[in-house]
């Protein structure tokens with residue numbers, strides 16, 4: 001039976017981390033191991049944004065490994081496609097993660113600067129894609145995602161965090177197939193030793209989620225069963241795990257347990273800690289009732305992060321749409337027309353090139369996108 005350890009960290013993060021790992025009953029790190037820590041450093045956001053794994057937790061995990069005699073500890077990540085290639089290192093330097101590595105005398109690596117292994121013909125995946133060699137060359141892989149929601153997949157927890165192991169150029173292709181199925185297929189290839197979900201920030205991150213209320217702070221979830229860890233993460237946020245495709249499909253694929261009644265949860269009780277997050281789609285519907293985003297299922301984060309973040313900013317500043325408005329993104333649109341629409345990103349432009357009602361680019365320029373969306377709104 002799957003075991004999931006759930007604790008409140010209190011003021012001593014290292015002690016909390018040790019406690020949550022001990023709760024799983026597993027010996028995660030052995031003397032001499034090469035350990036890869038894979039956090040979520042999607043963007044160079046603030047440590048307490050809820051959008052990235054907190055550098056404090058990354059440091060605690062690295063110390064834990066060193067204290068248990070790990071031979072080598074590496075912090076590795078391949079940030080979002082949304083970041084221009086020239087900015088990828090900033091996801092380590094601006095977040096303070098590079099300083100964590102310096103303090104501890106360990107390495108941090110941007111996967112994109114190192115070797116990848118090529119996969120072809122994997123069912124449910126793009127025809128060809130590359131996965132960082134680091135995940136195959138370590139003795140222990142510690143998957144360290146953050147507790148947050150997601151516009152497309154409802155949540156982004158341990159299973160989806162492994163998408164950061166793909167080569168940057170291959171990430172958009174995963175959005176052109178069924179994303180949840182592709183994430184599950186990727187989870188068959190990359191098998192973390194343990195998954196520790198960071199619920200320590202006081203806010204729940206997500207692109208487009210303005211439900212930034214104090215909720216679920218100081219929590220850690222750990223399990224060697226990646227599906228079970230995600231299922232508990234969903235339940236904590238008030239989301240039924242059965243309704244989340246990555247979790248349901250992961251269980252069906254035999255990757256783990258999704259039913260909370262069929263797992264052992266040690267430490268805290270989920271029902272005592274659960275809260276309700278505002279999902280990004282719900283929030284957008286409330287802020288902009290006349291807005292329809294068409295093609296989002298095929299769009300990658302390169303378009304979705306600037307689009308949803310811009311809408312969030314405009315909504316928070318009290319802007320409202322002048323009239324019903326359509327945004328086309330992610331694929332060559334059909335049936336667009338009239339005045340009140342915008343095509344976002346080169347995928348939505350097809351072969352049309354520079355045309356009115358469009359923001360070109362792959363990914364599109366955030367400032368231009370914000371300005372064009374604002375033009376469709378009133379105070």
Ligand code: SF4
Pocket residue numbers: 172298299300301302303304329330344345346347348361362363364
């Ligand atoms: S145009 Fe947008 S959706 Fe298409 S690949 Fe580029 S960033 Fe992704």
